[in-house]
Amino acid sequence: MAEERSPIDGQFLRQLELLDFQLTQQMKGRLGGMRMSRTRGSSVEWLDFQEYQPGDDPRRIDWNMAARFDSYFIRSFADETRLKTTIYLDASASMAAGTRKRQCALQLAAAFAYLSVSHLDHAVINLLQNARCIPTGGQLYDRPSFYRAVGQMQQIRFQGESDLCAALKNDPEPGRGNGISILISDLMTDSDWQGALTALLARKRQVLLVHLLSPEEMCPPGEAAIRYLDAEEEHGRGIRKQMTHNTQLQYAKALNEWTDSIDAFCRHKGIGCLRAKSDETPADILLRKGLSSGVLI
Amino acid sequence: MTFRHPNGLWILLAIPVLIVLFLLHRKYRNVVLPSNHVWRLLQKMQKSSRLKSRIWQLVMLMLQILAVVMLAMLASQPLFRFGHTEHRIYILDTSASMRMVDANGVTRFDRAKEAILNDASRQANGSLFTLMCTDAAEPLVLESTGNRTELGIGLDGITCSWVEQQPDEVLTLCREMLRSLPAATVCFYTDQDNNGTGIEVINVAADEVNAAVVRLTETHAEMGRRFISSVISYSRDAELTLALYVDDMLLSAQNISCPAGKVVNVPWSLPELAEYNCARVWITQDDALIEDNEAMVFSGKAYEAKTAVISSTPLYWEKAFSSLESVPVSLFSPGSAPEEGYDLYLYDNCLPETLPADGFCMMVNPQEPHPETPVTFGDIKNGGYLSGNNTNPMLADMHCGSIAVHNYRQVTDSADAEKLLFRSSDPVYLRGVTEDGRAWGYLMFDLKESNLPMLPEFILMLKHLVRDICPILCPVSQPEAGVSVALQPLHNYTSLRVTAPDGSLMSLGDTPVFTPALPGLYHLTQYAARGIFESTVQVRVPEAEGDSRPHTLSCSLPEASGSDASEYGVAGMSLQVLWAALFLLFVLTEGMVYRHERI
Numbered sequence: 045m046a047e048e049r050s051p052i053d054g055q056f057l058r059q060l061e062l063l064d065f066q067l068t069q070q071m072k073g074r075l076g077g078m079r080m081s082r083t084r085g086s087s088v089e090w091l092d093f094q095e096y097q098p099g100d101d102p103r104r105i106d107w108n109m110a111a112r113f114d115s116y117f118i119r120s121f122a123d124e125t126r127l128k129t130t131i132y133l134d135a136s137a138s139m140a141a142g143t144r145k146r147q148c149a150l151q152l153a154a155a156f157a158y159l160s161v162s163h164l165d166h167a168v169i170n171l172l173q174n175a176r177c178i179p180t181g182g183q184l185y186d187r188p189s190f191y192r193a194v195g196q197m198q199q200i201r202f203q204g205e206s207d208l209c210a211a212l213k214n215d216p217e218p219g220r221g222n223g224i225s226i227l228i229s230d231l232m233t234d235s236d237w238q239g240a241l242t243a244l245l246a247r248k249r250q251v252l253l254v255h256l257l258s259p260e261e262m263c264p265p266g267e268a269a270i271r272y273l274d275a276e277e278e279h280g281r282g283i284r285k286q287m288t289h290n291t292q293l294q295y296a297k298a299l300n301e302w303t304d305s306i307d308a309f310c311r312h313k314g315i316g317c318l319r320a321k322s323d324e325t326p327a328d329i330l331l332r333k334g335l336s337s338g339v340l341i
Numbered sequence: 342m343t344f345r346h347p348n349g350l351w352i353l354l355a356i357p358v359l360i361v362l363f364l365l366h367r368k369y370r371n372v373v374l375p376s377n378h379v380w381r382l383l384q385k386m387q388k389s390s391r392l393k394s395r396i397w398q399l400v401m402l403m404l405q406i407l408a409v410v411m412l413a414m415l416a417s418q419p420l421f422r423f424g425h426t427e428h429r430i431y432i433l434d435t436s437a438s439m440r441m442v443d444a445n446g447v448t449r450f451d452r453a454k455e456a457i458l459n460d461a462s463r464q465a466n467g468s469l470f471t472l473m474c475t476d477a478a479e480p481l482v483l484e485s486t487g488n489r490t491e492l493g494i495g496l497d498g499i500t501c502s503w504v505e506q507q508p509d510e511v512l513t514l515c516r517e518m519l520r521s522l523p524a525a526t527v528c529f530y531t532d533q534d535n536n537g538t539g540i541e542v543i544n545v546a547a548d549e550v551n552a553a554v555v556r557l558t559e560t561h562a563e564m565g566r567r568f569i570s571s572v573i574s575y576s577r578d579a580e581l582t583l584a585l586y587v588d589d590m591l592l593s594a595q596n597i598s599c600p601a602g603k604v605v606n607v608p609w610s611l612p613e614l615a616e617y618n619c620a621r622v623w624i625t626q627d628d629a630l631i632e633d634n635e636a637m638v639f640s641g642k643a644y645e646a647k648t649a650v651i652s653s654t655p656l657y658w659e660k661a662f663s664s665l666e667s668v669p670v671s672l673f674s675p676g677s678a679p680e681e682g683y684d685l686y687l688y689d690n691c692l693p694e695t696l697p698a699d700g701f702c703m704m705v706n707p708q709e710p711h712p713e714t715p716v717t718f719g720d721i722k723n724g725g726y727l728s729g730n731n732t733n734p735m736l737a738d739m740h741c742g743s744i745a746v747h748n749y750r751q752v753t754d755s756a757d758a759e760k761l762l763f764r765s766s767d768p769v770y771l772r773g774v775t776e777d778g779r780a781w782g783y784l785m786f787d788l789k790e791s792n793l794p795m796l797p798e799f800i801l802m803l804k805h806l807v808r809d810i811c812p813i814l815c816p817v818s819q820p821e822a823g824v825s826v827a828l829q830p831l832h833n834y835t836s837l838r839v840t841a842p843d844g845s846l847m848s849l850g851d852t853p854v855f856t857p858a859l860p861g862l863y864h865l866t867q868y869a870a871r872g873i874f875e876s877t878v879q880v881r882v883p884e885a886e887g888d889s890r891p892h893t894l895s896c897s898l899p900e901a902s903g904s905d906a907s908e909y910g911v912a913g914m915s916l917q918v919l920w921a922a923l924f925l926l927f928v929l930t931e932g933m934v935y936r937h938e939r940i
Contacts, residue, residue: 233378271370302378
């Protein structure tokens with residue numbers, strides 16, 4: 045219960061402050077951040093020389109270059125920008141079933157939000173439920189807003205199914221080229237998850253997929269005759285199986301083929317993919333898997 | 342279709358068990374997973390395999406049921422009859438009880454014969470008949486004939502015996518025949534009920550009235566004679582009139598009420614009767630089996646043992662022998678001993694010149710061994726209390742430890758002799774037979790210097806000695822028909838002849854074993870060196886065969902055993918083996934159905 049009340053602890057937050065997203069492209073964000081922007085600005089980060097044009101600020105003329113080339117050049121600096129990290133959390137019923145799956149999803153969302161806030165970015169957490177995209181916790185600019193949002197995250201109800209593609213289209217502030225989109229989902233949906241990820245990529249944003257699976261999904265429990273009921277299907281007939289060693293092998297094979305297809309899709313599209321198991325701690329997932337996979341630095 | 346072992350059909354009960362197990366395996370426990378997405382992917386990938394899996398389960402269930410049915414068929418051994426012809430094996434009970442007659446005067450035996458002929462006439466042309474009887478000596482009468490006339494002739498040739506018979510032998514033969522004729526039907530015509538298997542029993546017994554005098558014995562009486570007759574009425578209560586004949590004279594009669602199935606003892610007191618030869622109790626009413634309506638008892642007067650006592654002091658010998666019946670004693674002085682004509686020669690403190698050839702020579706306190714006996718004597722030794730084995734008939738009922746002697750002469754070598762009494766380990770009473778058949782005995786102490794003449798053991802010892810020399814020829818007073826009796830002839834008899842009630846004469850030769858086949862009076866004639874001796878014995882109907890009520894036949898076609906077991910295959914398999922095979926089969930198929938599932 046203590047863990048339910050506090051999805052993320054202080055020590056882990058301090059460790060998170062040492063990490064950052066591995067950005068593969070420069071993006072155009074809002075002013076006042078710590079990220080290098082594609083636009084020229086007033087940061088101390090030298091970007092290039094430009095021949096002086098009338099109207100340029102004479103204070104930016106590099107006089108050493110003028111003496112050497114007998115022509116005026118001004119120094120241009122990269123602009124520092126604040127990116128927007130949009131965290132899409134799959135809030136379907138399947139994300140609440142299984143060992144610590146709900147808790148792990150919330151912790152990861154909070155961790156990614158804190159990672160952004162600690163680097164002066166701002167973050168948004170959107171819940172994907174059925175075909176809706178529901179912002180929750182507001183804009184997260186600083187630690188107070190982060191902690192406020194974390195407090196509200198405990199009220200999130202995971203229910204129904206999720207149509208990822210339709211929900212993402214309903215994002216009220218989708219943004220374009222201004223940050224990172226992180227999708228936390230188990231992808232166990234009949235909807236077009238590939239289309240959803242492609243839609244995110246189409247916004248010129250860096251996309252990170254956190255594929256969260258519970259131990260029950262990776263190795264279904266039970267012996268002999270079992271009827272597996274889907275948490276998202278209240279009145280479904282489920283799937284009846286005689287759980288044997290052979291069956292387990294077949295299941296593991298199907299699961300591997302599915303995850304391999306996800307990995308291949310992400311690799312092909314340039315999407316970062318982080319597969320997590322819900323009984324692992326967020327520290328394990330981010331500090332170990334995140335670093336080793338190159339998603340974080 | 343009939344079954345040789347219908348109990349094997351119990352195996353079919355395993356089928357509902359299999360079906361219940363099959364259905365139980367289809368009971369699923371609910372487990373909630375976050376999502377069945379992967380399962381659905383798996384089903385899409387292998388949709389055809391699911392159908393195969395279900396068909397496979399059903400096929401394996403069918404195979405299980407088929408295996409159980411086959412096991413049941415193997416165990417119960419169905420007998421298929423193709424067409425309408427069949428092979429019928431008739432077994433006719435020829436025991437004495439089949440002689441019972443009904444109210445019309447027809448015996449069970451005749452009714453059984455008629456039933457067999459009727460059954461044969463109902464069979465289709467081309468059917469085969471085998472005729473057997475329960476006579477163990479010759480059970481197979483007619484083998485595999487389709488001619489009903491031959492069957493009738495075969496039936497006419499069977500006679501009903503007077504002895505008790507068990508059908509085991511003929512059923513064993515039946516089993517042998519059924520190996521080659523598995524579809525044959527065995528019909529047993531008898532007067533017994535059946536709870537066995539594999540036989541069709543036709544009970545021909547009716548509710549006849551039958552009473553019997555099962556026993557007549559003489560008991561002790563203060564005056565005269567007293568007899569006890571045991572009477573029984575089978576099947577129903579009866580008012581009976583009994584008559585007692587002594588030596589063919591009617592001396593008494595009684596009316597009694599005899600409840601069904603209970604033996605009633607009827608006493609007969611004849612205070613004025615001194616001597617008799619034969620007493621007979623007779624039920625005056627005729628009934629289903631008149632042969633068991635009378636019982637006889639003979640006075641049992643033993644064969645007289647003529648005894649010669651050669652002694653200088655014979656008076657206590659004479660007194661002792663006078664208490665024994667049928668022992669005429671002749672006294673002689675040592676110098677005038679007879680050489681022949683006696684059954685027992687008793688030499689007290691003296692020896693014969695030669696051992697007599699026709700009797701037993703008993704030598705008491707001899708000073709030296711007789712040269713014709715293979716013994717050597719030692720010194721005179723101090724005596725004491727004697728010992729002996731009471732299980733020996735010669736010492737029956739004797740308390741040997743109470744006999745004390747002052748001294749005795751030691752026997753140092755007595756290789757072939759039978760030793761009866763001992764002082765320490767030295768024999769003091771021994772006997773034997775010379776190579777030419779002359780019997781001898783030694784008592785190695787002086788009677789006057791022992792307490793033996795004052796003890797009852799002295800009379801008992803002489804009695805046993807006399808009965809051993811001259812035994813009662815037939816030790817069983819009322820033998821049963823069909824039961825062998827070992828006769829006890831004189832040791833020097835030359836031949837034995839038996840005259841049966843039907844007048845037939847039979848010589849027993851060297852083996853004095855007498856097996857009466859018929860009930861009634863048998864005359865036994867014994868030829869010995871001293872003359873010809875005759876005695877009479879009544880042979881009774883066996884008590885079990887005299888019972889007119891239907892008995893319970895607890896036998897069935899015997900199972901094979903030993904080396905035969907393998908030849909009979911499943912028929913010879915025990916039920917445990919069948920169950921074990923069934924269990925193994927179930928486990929194997931169970932594993933195939935439920936463990937090697939294909940998704």
